[in-house]
Amino acid sequence: MAADSDLHTADLDTILDRYARNPNALLQVLREVQELHGYIRPAAISHIGVMLGVPRARVEGVAGFYSFLHLQPHGEYRVLFSDNITDRMQGSQALMEQMCQQLWLQPGKVSEDGLVSINTTSCTGMCDQGPAMLVNGRAITRLTHQRVQEIGSLIRNRTPLSDWPEDFFRVEDNIRRKGPLLDNAIAPGDVLRAALSLSVRPELVEGHRGPTSSPRTEVGAGIVDAIKASGLRGRGGAGFPTGMKWEACRNAAGEARHVVCNADEGEPGTFKDRVLLTSCADLLFEGMTLCALATGARHGYLYLRGEYRYLLERLESALQRRRNTNLLGKNILGQPGFDFDIVIHIGAGAYICGEESALIESLEGKRGVPRNRPPFPVTHGYLQQPTAVDNVETFCSAALAMQMGAEKYRAIGTPKSSGSKLISVSGDCPRPGIYEYPFGVSVRQVLQDCGAVNTRAVQVSGPSGACVAESEFDRKLGFEDLPTAGAFMVFDDSRDLFEVARNFVHFFAHESCGFCTPCRVGTALLKKTMDKIAAGLGTQYDLAEIEHLDHVLQTSSHCGLGRTACNPVLHTLKHFRPAYENRLKSLVFSPAFDLDGALARARQMTGRDDAGAHLKAEGA
Numbered sequence: 330m331a332a333d334s335d336l337h338t339a340d341l342d343t344i345l346d347r348y349a350r351n352p353n354a355l356l357q358v359l360r361e362v363q364e365l366h367g368y369i370r371p372a373a374i375s376h377i378g379v380m381l382g383v384p385r386a387r388v389e390g391v392a393g394f395y396s397f398l399h400l401q402p403h404g405e406y407r408v409l410f411s412d413n414i415t416d417r418m419q420g421s422q423a424l425m426e427q428m429c430q431q432l433w434l435q436p437g438k439v440s441e442d443g444l445v446s447i448n449t450t451s452c453t454g455m456c457d458q459g460p461a462m463l464v465n466g467r468a469i470t471r472l473t474h475q476r477v478q479e480i481g482s483l484i485r486n487r488t489p490l491s492d493w494p495e496d497f498f499r500v501e502d503n504i505r506r507k508g509p510l511l512d513n514a515i516a517p518g519d520v521l522r523a524a525l526s527l528s529v530r531p532e533l534v535e536g537h538r539g540p541t542s543s544p545r546t547e548v549g550a551g552i553v554d555a556i557k558a559s560g561l562r563g564r565g566g567a568g569f570p571t572g573m574k575w576e577a578c579r580n581a582a583g584e585a586r587h588v589v590c591n592a593d594e595g596e597p598g599t600f601k602d603r604v605l606l607t608s609c610a611d612l613l614f615e616g617m618t619l620c621a622l623a624t625g626a627r628h629g630y631l632y633l634r635g636e637y638r639y640l641l642e643r644l645e646s647a648l649q650r651r652r653n654t655n656l657l658g659k660n661i662l663g664q665p666g667f668d669f670d671i672v673i674h675i676g677a678g679a680y681i682c683g684e685e686s687a688l689i690e691s692l693e694g695k696r697g698v699p700r701n702r703p704p705f706p707v708t709h710g711y712l713q714q715p716t717a718v719d720n721v722e723t724f725c726s727a728a729l730a731m732q733m734g735a736e737k738y739r740a741i742g743t744p745k746s747s748g749s750k751l752i753s754v755s756g757d758c759p760r761p762g763i764y765e766y767p768f769g770v771s772v773r774q775v776l777q778d779c780g781a782v783n784t785r786a787v788q789v790s791g792p793s794g795a796c797v798a799e800s801e802f803d804r805k806l807g808f809e810d811l812p813t814a815g816a817f818m819v820f821d822d823s824r825d826l827f828e829v830a831r832n833f834v835h836f837f838a839h840e841s842c843g844f845c846t847p848c849r850v851g852t853a854l855l856k857k858t859m860d861k862i863a864a865g866l867g868t869q870y871d872l873a874e875i876e877h878l879d880h881v882l883q884t885s886s887h888c889g890l891g892r893t894a895c896n897p898v899l900h901t902l903k904h905f906r907p908a909y910e911n912r913l914k915s916l917v918f919s920p921a922f923d924l925d926g927a928l929a930r931a932r933q934m935t936g937r938d939d940a941g942a943h944l945k946a947e948g949a
C-alpha cells in the first residue's frame with residue numbers, strides 16, 4: 330500500500346478522465362481510486378475534489394457514507410464475513426473466530442503489519458450457498474473450517490487473489506424450479522420487435538398519444554397499455570403497478586428521461602436478482618430498453634450492488650453484444666430516433682441505496698440519503714428529470730409479459746398479483762435456491778418443495794417483511810395476502826426466534842442512514858433493548874417500550890427502513906412470546922443504561938467503594 334506522499338495524480342487523472350470529470354461520477358471515481366490504492370488517501374480526496382469542482386467536505390462525506398469505502402488503511406486483504414442470520418445458522422461466527430485466531434487478529438482491527446483486517450458485513454446475497462465472505466470485494470461461498478484455514482494461509486503467504494483456487498469464487502445459480510420467466514426462450518431483440526409491431530395495432534394506441542404524436546410515441550403508448558393490461562406489479566417490494574409508473578414517466582414534463590434498474594438487492598435473504606443478472610441479463614436489458622421505448626428515455630443505468638461486482642465484466646459483455654447487434658445505441662433495430670444505452674454503476678455497501686430515491690442520490694455521486702417524496706422519481710428523478718426506477722425482476726417480467734401478450738400473462742397468478750414470482754429460499758432446508766411459482770402459492774407448498782421439515786417459522790420478504798408461524802403456513806404469497814420481494818428464510822424447531830429477530834434488529838441499526846432522528850435513535854434503542862433482553866436483564870417494561878418505539882418509528886421515520894424496523898420484533902413477539910418472556914429478569918423496570926456500573930471508574934479513581942459511593946438501589 331503506497332504512502333500518501335507517493336500519490337501519482339496521473340493515475341487519478343486517468344480514472345477522472347474516464348468519467349469525463351463529471352461530479353455525478355464521484356462515487357464511481359472513489360471506488361476505482363480505492364481499488365488502485367487500497368484506501369482513499371487524504372491527498373487523493375483533495376485532488377478529486379479540485380478536479381471535479383466539488384468541496385473536499387463533500388468528497389469526504391460521500392467516502393464516509395459507504396461501508397466499502399475507506400479513508401484509513403484496512404489491510405492488503407480485507408475479509409468481511411457475511412452476517413445474515415442464515416450465515417450464522419451455517420456457522421459463520423465460529424469460522425470468523427477461527428480465522429481471527431489463525432491470523433492473530435481481533436475483529437475490526439488491522440493487523441500490525443498492515444496485512445489483513447477481519448470484520449462482518451450485512452447479508453452478501455449468497456444465503457443459498459453460505460456461509461459466505463468477501464475478500465477485497467470478491468465473494469467466496471460455501472465456507473468450511475478447511476476452506477477458512479486455506480484462505481488464512483493464502484493471506485499469510487500474500488498470495489494474490491488472482492492465484493487463489495477458482496472454485497472458491499464459484500457462485501451457483503441453484504435454480505430449483507422454473508416457470509415462464511426462467512424457462513423463457515426469448516432471443517435478444519424478440520421483445521423489442523414485438524413492441525415495435527404495436528404501431529400497426531391502432532386499437533392499443535387509440536387515445537394514448539404522447540405529447541408529440543409520431544409512430545414512436547404511438548408505440549410507447551401501446552407498450553404502456555400492454556403492460557397495464559398485463560397487471561404487472563413491481564417486484565422490488567412495494568408492488569406498484571409497472572404500467573402506471575411507465576405512463577407517469579412518459580407523460581411527465583421535460584425532454585430528458587431515464588430508466589434505472591434497481592439491482593441493489595440488499596434485503597437479507599434475497600438473491601433472486603443475482604441469479605437473473607447471471608442467467609437472464611439479456612432479458613433484463615431487453616426489459617429496460619422496452620421501458621425506454623415506452624417512456625422516451627435515452628439513458629439507462631444499472632445500479633449493481635457492490636457485493637455483485639464480480640458480475641460486472643459479464644454484464645458489460647452482454648451490453649457490448651447488444652450494441653454490436655443494434656439492440657442498444659442509435660436507431661435501435663433501424664428505428665430512426667430510437668436511441669438508448671445503459672451504463673453500470675456499482676454501489677459500495679449501503680442497504681439504504683435500494684430505496685429508490687436514495688439510489689438516485691447515489692447515482693448522482695452523493696450520500697445515499699432518501700429524498701422527500703413527493704415529488705416522485707417519475708417526475709423528478711435522476712438529475713431532477715423524469716425517471717422510471719424498477720427492480721431487476723420487474724424489467725425481466727415486463728419483457729416476458731410483452732412477449733407473451735397481456736392476456737396470457739394475466740392468466741398466470743391471482744387477480745391482484747399477475748404472473749410469476751421468484752422466491753429465494755434459504756435456511757433450514759435441504760434444497761435452498763431459486764423457485765419460480767405463479768403468485769398465490771402457499772407457504773406450505775414452498776416448504777414442501779424445498780424439503781423443509783419441522784419448520785417453526787418462515788421469514789417472508791426479509792427482515793422488513795413478515796414472520797409466519799406454522800398456523801399460517803396456508804397463507805399465500807401475493808399482494809392479496811403475503812406480499813414479498815422474494816426472500817423466504819426457513820427456521821426449524823431448533824431455532825430461537827428471539828435470536829433471529831435480534832439479528833434483524835442489529836441489521837437495521839447498522840444500515841440506518843442516520844438522516845432522521847426517529848430512525849437513527851430508534852433503531853439504536855431497539856438494538857440496545859434486544860441486547861439487554863438477551864443478557865437476561867430485560868423486563869416487561871422493555872416489551873411495552875418496543876411497542877412504543879414501533880409507534881414512533883412508524884409515524885415519524887423518513888423512509889421505509891425506519892417504518893419497518895420493529896417488524897421482526899413485533900412479529901416474533903406475536904407468535905413466539907415465550908422466547909422473550911423466558912429471558913425476562915423480573916416484572917419491574919430496569920433501565921437499559923447501568924448508571925451505577927458507569928460510576929465504577931470514578932469509584933476506582935477516588936479509591937471509594939462504600940455504600941455512599943453507590944447509587945441507592947430502589948427500595949433500599
Ligand SMILES: Cc1cc2nc3c(=O)[nH]c(=O)nc-3n(C[C@H](O)[C@H](O)[C@H](O)COP(=O)(O)O)c2cc1C
Pocket residue numbers: 562563564565566567568569591592593594595596680681682683684685686718719720721723724888889890
Ligand atoms: C430501505 C429500502 C430498501 C429497498 N431495497 C430495494 C432493493 O434492494 N431492490 C429493489 O428493487 N427495491 C428496493 N426497495 C424498493 C424501492 O424503493 C422501489 O420501490 C423499487 O425499486 C421500485 O421498483 P419496482 O416497482 O420494480 O418494485 C427498497 C425500499 C426501501 C424502503
Ligand code: SF4
Pocket residue numbers: 681698699840841842843844845846848849886887888889890891892
Ligand atoms: S428512516 Fe432511517 S434510513 Fe430512512 S432516512 Fe431516516 S434515518 Fe435514513
